[in-house]
Amino acid sequence: MAATIVQDRIATDAVAVTELVKTYGRGDNAVRVLKGVTLRIEQGRFTAIMGPSGSGKSTLLHCMAGLDDVTGGQVRIGSTDITAMTEAERTRLRRDRLGFVFQAYNLVPTLTAEENILLPSRLARRRHDPEYYGDVVATLGIANRLGHKPNQMSGGQQQRVAMARALVGRPEVVFADEPTGALDSRSSGALLGFLVHAVQEMGQTIVMVTHDPIAASRADRVVFLADGYIVGDMSDPTSDRILDTMKSLGG
Amino acid sequence: MFRTTLRNLGSHRVRFLLTCVAIVLGVGLLTGTYVLTDTVHATFDELFDEISGGVDLTVRAQTAFENNSYGSDRALVDPAVLDEIRSVRGVAAAEGSVEGYAQMVGKDGKAIQPPGPPTLGWSWSDTPKFNAFRISDGRSPRNSGEVVVDAGTADAHDLSVGDTIDILLSDSKRNFEIVGVARFGEADNLAGATMALFDTATAVEVLTGGAGYSSIKVAAADGTAPADLQDDVEAVLPESMETVTAQELADESASSLTDGFGIFQTGLLVFAGVSLFVAGFIIFNTFSIVVAQRSREMGLMRAIGAGRRQLLVSVIAEAVVMAVLGAGLGVVFGLAVAHGLLAVFDLIGVSLPSTDLDLQTRTVVMGFALALLVTVFAALVPARRAARVSPVVAMAGEGAASDQSPVTRYVLGLLAGTTGAALIAAGLIGGGDRALSAVGGGAGLVFLAIAALSPLVAGPVVGLLGRPIALLRGVPGRLAGENACRDPRRTAATAAGLVVGIALVAFASVFAQSLKASTTGAIRDAVTSDFVVVGQTVGVTFGDDVTESLTGSSPVESVVPLRGRPEGAPWQLDGETKAVVGLPANGEAALDLGVLQGSIADLGDDGLLVQTDEADTNGWSVGDVVPMEFAKTGVRDFTVKGIYSEDVAGMVGDYVISTTAYDANFSEPRNLGIFLTAGAGADAEQQTTDLLAGHPNVKLLTLEEFVDEMGQQLDQMLGLVFVLLALAVVIAVLGIVTTLALAVFERTREIGLMRAVGMARRQVRSMVRWEAVIVAVYGAVLGITTGLVLSWAAVTAMASSGLTHFVVPGGLLAGIVVVAGAAGVLAAVLPARRASRLDVLASIVAD
Ligand SMILES: Nc1ncnc2c1ncn2[C@@H]1O[C@H](COP(=O)(O)OP(=O)(O)O)[C@@H](O)[C@H]1O
Ligand SMILES: [Mg+2]
Secondary structure (H helix, E strand, O other): OHHHHHHHHHHHEEEEEEEEEEEEOOHHHOEEEEEEEEEEEEOOOEEEEEOOOOOOHHHHHHHHOOOOOOOEEEEEEOOEEOOOOOHHHHHHHHHHHEEEEOOOOOOOOOOOHHHHHHHHHHHOOOOOOHHHHHHHHHHHOOHHHOOOOHHHOOHHHHHHHHHHHHHHOOOOEEEEEOOOOOOOHHHHHHHHHHHHHHHHHHOOOEEEEOOOHHHHHOOOEEEEEEOOEEEEEEEOOOHHHHHHHHHHHOO | OHHHHHHHHHHOHHHHHHHHHHHHHHHHHHHHHHHHHHHHHHHHHHHHHHHHOOOOEEEEEOOOOOOOOOOOOOOOEOHHHHHHHHOOOOEEEEEEEOEEEEEEEOOOOOEOOOOOOOEEEEEEOOOHHHOOEEEEEEOOOOOOOEEEEEHHHHHHOOOOOOOEEEEEEOOOEEEEEEEEEEEEOOEOOEOOEEEEEEEHHHHHHHHHOOOOEOEEEEEEOOOOOHHHHHHHHHHHOOOOEEEEEHHHHHHHHHHHHHHOOHHHHHHHHHHHHHHHHHHHHHHHHHHHHHHHHOHHHHHHHHHOOOOHHHHHHHHHHHHHHHHHHHHHHHHHHHHHHHHHHHHHHHHOOOOOOOOOOOOOHHHHHHHHHHHHHHHHHHHHHHHHHHHOOOOOHHHHOOOOOOOOOHHHHHHHHHHHHHHHHHHHHHHHHHOOOOHHHHHHHHHHHHHHHHHHHHHHHHHHHHHHHHHHHHHHHHHHHHHHHHHHHHOHHHHHHHHHHHHHHHHHHHHHHHHHHHHHHHHHHHHHHHEOOOEEEEEOOOOOOEOOHHHHHHOOOOOEEEEEEEEOOOOOEEEEEOOEEEEEEEEOOOHHHOEOOOEEEOOHHHOOOOEEEEEHHHHHHHOOOOOOEEEEEEOOOEEEEEEEEEEEOHHHHHHHOOEEEEHHHHHHHOOOOOEEEEEEEEOOOHHHHHHHHHHOOOOOOEEEEEHHHHHHHHHHHHHHHHHHHHHHHHHHHHHHHHHHHHHHHHHHHHOHHHHHHHHHOOOOHHHHHHHHHHHHHHHHHHHHHHHHHHHHHHHHHHHHHOHHHOOOOOOOOHHHHHHHHHHHHHHHHHHHHHHHHHHHOOOOOHHHHOO
């Protein structure tokens, strides 16, 4: 019985991180940022990662998303162990199975919104699903911006284009690092709305790093990181509870 | 502020080095050229000082003008004059000296012909102070059957004392015994010329046909000042003769020999110029990008109180440091260049006595001055942009300062372009001594104009070039096109080097092809004979003994020798040098000059045929008198006896006189070719070839073979052009490498982002590579267009001097575009590798 549950978990977890250690630098200069993180991200859910500045949130995200190599431990996307992958394999993984939204500088300035959205599939020389593309673009409200270049769009619009890029390939996981960090509260609220929508209506798995309790409160679950360890895990969070936990962490 | 400058330089060593390389190359080629010329000059100066030290005075016939690298045309000195001079008080010794054509025949039966330098015969003097040669083996020549040869030729052709050797003379071939081998001062020979030395009586006979001496060498008695003696000697000389001092003669000989290196000098200086020009653009690009990158830092400095001037000065200071270091390295590189070229000269047999390289202060000053000028000038616009950075930028983030209005730039560009075009036109049409510098300066201005104006076309053209690549190479191709379009001005400046190099190459190849078509066309138009006798080595003339061997022998019917010189037998009209050829009265038997009026047969001793255009330009018609001034004989009045077609100017030039008139006014009656009609059939060719058995310096060609050979000769010129192409491409590649490396650095975040969302390293490399290809092909297209326009203008302007055809070698030009594309691939190797290895996280983490 117990074995079956474990098996099921492995099958349904979008991301599984086991005893993850990440050290920057060598010798005396070595900084241990992640000291042994174990974490499972369930499919079809919206997970937020919170913690004080410098606690290693971005580092964890990068390691989970195959953007950086790990010092120790294991990261699996679905049933694929990515820790043993070469850089070329990780690139293909990111292109074909993951989606990304960063805080800023999300778009290639020389390409139009449409080209930016379709960049991963075109890099893979793969056809995208035009119907789904139409849905995503319509939902995000950027249909009339597709021919524009990034410098002709507002910050909020740029982030929505970035989200469209992340969603349009139906990735197993979308990783977002402070996606609302550079936005005003209105645009920020709208973007979070789209994230929630993507999870609830499209069944998308999303992992979002943030230090904003209001943003985190829109997630299904919040994981707290401090000093390189997971120090808290909260389901159905509210911003008040999050604030309390953050205070207790001294952030 | 200056410390900031140094720190900036130190922290970007690679960029700094790349930027310097072009300066180093330019200054290196420039100083190398001057070091070489100065060294050659110093060597010859020293050599001739040493040699002519014992000859206090040289007596010779006057010449109307200097015209020839290896001595001027002069009348011979009557041997009677020697006795007169000997009788002058204060003359310790006087001796006649002779020089002329003498070509040795090697053991393989082939005439020995050095590549360029002449084949000389000289008289041997037994008076050591008159003799530049020293026997290194054997002994001096004593009678008409003996010869001494120079050590260089002896070594190269395995000749030694005791051998017999055939020597071709201006009117015969004779057999001599080699009794000695001699060296010329410290050198094995005289700058590559071959030397046959005869005793004086023999030399007079075989080199001048017994007519006299080339000059008389005079030594002053002890206690007599050469200057005083000069007056006394001149007093006994006929009006037409002159005396020169040892110093004058040494200077004259040294500079005429140094002039022989002029073509190397011009070629090298052109490339030094191209390098410095390209260096200017590289520096411009580097500083523009750097200033844009540092605009925040500069805004901060402005915010905390740095003045505009201080920012301007800090950027200029960086440029100055760069120029000084680049020029310093360049001078060192220049010494290496000079050394290498001397080694090359040695390899092709033009040996120079070993001397230290002559690095003059002037050379160093010039190298540094040009480097500074180019660098500071190129950094000026970016520096002014830096000075205009507003303090607000520090807070506001991205966004460089506003720029000088493009209108100013375009107006200046147009101005430079028109001035340049006017200069080129003036140079081409006006001709004369200043023509080369006018054309060169004009071309420089035109290139500047193109650089200023080409951002206008860079956008659309690059966009067009990017389209097929986007289709072929997908996203990386599309991005490559976009990146190349991003900043048309930068793209234009990056491609500027290739534009210049390829414009020159395109110009030269179109010009050479047009010349080839015009010349071969002229030959086909003019020559009606079956066969042509030409020098065994292309472009080497031969004596009239060949004509004699052919005349009157079956199966030869008519023999028409064409007198002339490869560089043009010179005469002057009011100080302007022109060329003339000589044809015998039976000329029409082999040549059809399309004579409109008159006839070759009627030329006589003072008749002249003029090409139509030339006659029109000068307003001459039949019956007019033209005062032709010859170096040897002075002004002679010739009467225009006829006018001939401009279509044959590519073959005989603009002026034809009779063989008799030619021989009377030029020292050496030598032929460019002999046109023959002979009985038909293969037999005739074999029998005629047999008639030439005694003349290893010539060969018989059919008309078609002759046309081919003339074509090949021009193709060799084109070969040189390809060497230039290689150099131009190398220099231009540097420009692309530098800009691309900076662009990659500038786009770190963007590349990181694309890598994060799944762009493979291979695709990053492909993107950078195709950008380079697009820029390079753009440069090639613009360069070819410029070259075509310039060459069309040149060919049109020179239509009257025989350039009747304008030929565009399409295949060759297409090849150049391919080579340029390949050069782009090459230029992209390092920047592409660097881009593909950028940290994926760079885009996300930075800031
Ligand atoms: N490339 C790196 N080299 C060295 N230290 C790093 C590097 N990246 C991050 N760090 C350090 O790791 C710690 C965690 O960084 P990060 O994951 O960005 O934190 P967060 O996103 O939670 O603010 C910080 O102390 C930071 O200085
Ligand atoms: Mg972070």
